[in-house]
Amino acid sequence: MIEYNEQEQRLVLKLVYYGPALSGKTTNLLTLHEQLSQQGRGELMMLDTTNDRTIYFDLLPFFLVAPSGLKIKVKVYTVPGQVKHDATRKAVLQRADGIVFVADSQCYEAANNMLSFENLEKNLQFVGIDIDQIPLVIQFNKRDLSAITSEEEIRSNWQPTGLQITLASALQGNGVIETFTCLLDSVFSRLDARFALHQSHGLTRQQFIAQLTTQKNT
Amino acid sequence: MDRQGLNFIIGEEKTLSELLCPSEIESLLKAAINTGADFAQLTDSASGTNWCCPSGSLAASTSQAHSQPIYNEGEQIGTLLLTGDSSKSINSTLQLLVTTIHLLIRSSLQRQLTTEVHTTTVAQSYAELMDSHKKLKKSEQEYRDLAASLETTVQQRTAELERTYMQLIQNEKMSCVGQLAAGVAHEINTPMGFITSNLSTLQKYIQRLLTMQAELEQALQSGENADHTALIALKKQLKIDYIREDAADLIDQSLVGAKRISSIVNDLKNFSHVDSINSSNLDLNDELDRTLAVLASKLPPTATMKKAYQPLPRQSLPAAAISQVLFNILLNAIEAGGEQLQLILTTALTDTQIIMAIHDNGSGIPDEIISHVFEPFFTTKDIGQGTGMGLALARQTIQQLGGKLELACPASGGTVATLSLPLESCNE
Numbered sequence: 001m002i003e004y005n006e007q008e009q010r011l012v013l014k015l016v017y018y019g020p021a022l023s024g025k026t027t028n029l030l031t032l033h034e035q036l037s038q039q040g041r042g043e044l045m046m047l048d049t050t051n052d053r054t055i056y057f058d059l060l061p062f063f064l065v066a067p068s069g070l071k072i073k074v075k076v077y078t079v080p081g082q083v084k085h086d087a088t089r090k091a092v093l094q095r096a097d098g099i100v101f102v103a104d105s106q107c108y109e110a111a112n113n114m115l116s117f118e119n120l121e122k123n124l125q126f127v128g129i130d131i132d133q134i135p136l137v138i139q140f141n142k143r144d145l146s147a148i149t150s151e152e153e154i155r156s157n158w159q160p161t162g163l164q165i166t167l168a169s170a171l172q173g174n175g176v177i178e179t180f181t182c183l184l185d186s187v188f189s190r191l192d193a194r195f196a197l198h199q200s201h202g203l204t205r206q207q208f209i210a211q212l213t214t215q216k217n218t
Numbered sequence: 219m220d221r222q223g224l225n226f227i228i229g230e231e232k233t234l235s236e237l238l239c240p241s242e243i244e245s246l247l248k249a250a251i252n253t254g255a256d257f258a259q260l261t262d263s264a265s266g267t268n269w270c271c272p273s274g275s276l277a278a279s280t281s282q283a284h285s286q287p288i289y290n291e292g293e294q295i296g297t298l299l300l301t302g303d304s305s306k307s308i309n310s311t312l313q314l315l316v317t318t319i320h321l322l323i324r325s326s327l328q329r330q331l332t333t334e335v336h337t338t339t340v341a342q343s344y345a346e347l348m349d350s351h352k353k354l355k356k357s358e359q360e361y362r363d364l365a366a367s368l369e370t371t372v373q374q375r376t377a378e379l380e381r382t383y384m385q386l387i388q389n390e391k392m393s394c395v396g397q398l399a400a401g402v403a404h405e406i407n408t409p410m411g412f413i414t415s416n417l418s419t420l421q422k423y424i425q426r427l428l429t430m431q432a433e434l435e436q437a438l439q440s441g442e443n444a445d446h447t448a449l450i451a452l453k454k455q456l457k458i459d460y461i462r463e464d465a466a467d468l469i470d471q472s473l474v475g476a477k478r479i480s481s482i483v484n485d486l487k488n489f490s491h492v493d494s495i496n497s498s499n500l501d502l503n504d505e506l507d508r509t510l511a512v513l514a515s516k517l518p519p520t521a522t523m524k525k526a527y528q529p530l531p532r533q534s535l536p537a538a539a540i541s542q543v544l545f546n547i548l549l550n551a552i553e554a555g556g557e558q559l560q561l562i563l564t565t566a567l568t569d570t571q572i573i574m575a576i577h578d579n580g581s582g583i584p585d586e587i588i589s590h591v592f593e594p595f596f597t598t599k600d601i602g603q604g605t606g607m608g609l610a611l612a613r614q615t616i617q618q619l620g621g622k623l624e625l626a627c628p629a630s631g632g633t634v635a636t637l638s639l640p641l642e643s644c645n646e
């Protein structure tokens with residue numbers, strides 16, 4: 001999936017925030033945009049929205065250069081959550097290198113979470129990505145609300161899947177960078193295995209994550 | 219899945235030349251010159267392309283050069299360079315231009331991304347549509363094949379059904395034969411019984427007559443010496459006088475019995491029309507009587523019967539089939555009437571048809587089943603007692619002959635079976 005141009009010494013990664021409608025995918029990106037240093041990243045691009053609902057996607061690009069000179073572009077996308085935009089979701093999901101599944105913690109959203117996750121499984125298969133291979137983190141968002149599924153329940157439901165679970169309240173700015181870090185960690189493992197980032201390019205896991213998660217000076 | 223449809227990638231890396239169009243760059247650079255710069259140049263980092271104003275390369279100039287990187291997605295993709303005398307005004311122009319170029323890049327990228335995602339989803343939807351179209355076509359073909367083979371299958375099944383139906387009709391006929399056989403056996407057994415008994419009595423009589431005869435012959439040979447007294451005593455002992463009276467009676471009775479058996483056999487023969495398998499000229503009044511005759515054993519001794527026959531013209535009809543129809547109707551009527559059976563048999567002739575009505579005094583047919591009585595396999599009899607095919611076949615037979623068979627329960631009671639057949643002359 002990873003776009004790698006050896007001649008240009010260039011690597012483009014695609015990370016996707018997936019999940020049901022109104023679960024807070026765009027809010028995650030807004031929070032990253034707000035909290036992370038402007039150094040080494042582009043502006044948040046929000047394609048047309050109607051009434052705060054994403055209809056195309058949002059894009060937050062990052063750029064870093066490894067000590068070897070390898071340029072690494074990391075593009076973080078959201079997909080539209082509404083059922084009717086499935087074609088857009090498929091288009092955005094193509095060639096993804098990592099996924100954050102943003103679930104809505106509110107109890108009554110449990111069914112929507114399941115439906116959206118099934119949709120993710122179906123679309124990954126459609127675009128030819130093996131769900132067992134791709135780095136995938138599940139974020140339970142909106143922890144600040146009441147009437148939410150308890151952490152124990154979430155863990156007992158999702159731990160058996162072997163997926164990494166994070167908790168967040170994106171609107172409050174909590175857990176967003178942690179989720180992103182968690183994903184980057186998995187993504188680095190895959191990248192390193194394939195491109196020997198550490199050995200050949202002198203880029204360590206810590207550097208990779210730190211460069212992409214540098215916070216603004218407050 | 220058609221992977222061809224997945225060649226569109228959203229957010230491919232863009233160079234500066236792909237994000238800005240030459241006319242935009244040109245007017246920006248011109249604006250820089252207008253605000254006092256000597257020379258303006260934009261470089262695309264990826265391709266090394268330079269856009270300059272005024273055109274040509276940077277001449278050896280005494281003026282100061284100021285440059286700023288141009289970024290997209292956090293990565294430098296170009297450089298803007300301005301030269302001019304006034305360092306201050308050049309710098310502010312440079313800042314303004316860089317901001318403008320970044321805004322242009324951003325809106326250009328936004329537009330391109332929107333277009334890309336739009337194109338991709340349209341292409342994808344198209345691919346999916348084509349895919350489902352292909353599937354539809356395939357299933358249409360399957361249905362067509364199925365439809366084609368369906369006809370053959372239906373033909374096979376119909377043939378099977380017809381065979382089964384013929385078998386059923388045969389079964390029904392056999393069932394009639396079975397009932398008839400039982401009735402006829404009884405009918406024949408009664409006269410046969412007394413004929414046998416009479417014959418054995420006659421055998422004893424003949425024995426006694428032969429004994430008398432022997433004594434008489436001996437007396438004849440002894441001539442005058444015969445013992446008349448002994449002979450008279452023997453004649454009395456052997457009850458010869460009684461034999462004289464009784465033997466005639468016995469023979470008469472037996473002859474009557476034999477005649478009855480012969481008449482039963484005759485009825486049966488006529489009823490079954492063993493002589494004529496095909497259509498023959500029938501008098502339906504006779505057919506009715508013949509059928510009644512073979513059903514005689516089923517009639518209770520107290521039964522009363524009223525016949526109101528009109529003379530009917532002979533009709534060419536399949537005799538065996540007609541017999542079976544009448545048998546079924548009459549048997550139903552007889553069974554309905556029970557011990558106090560009263561049957562009214564009417565035949566009538568109109569200009570166009572022959573009408574036969576058989577009216578019994580049974581309890582009639584309940585409303586809820588009257589519409590079912592002509593359905594195949596419908597029977598109110600116990601399992602094994604009736605095939606449920608009798609009336610169904612009867613109606614089918616009559617309908618095939620262009621006639622009608624109907625059942626009605628008049629308010630006066632009982633059931634009337636009305637059978638109408640078109641007159642031959644009207645049939646043609």
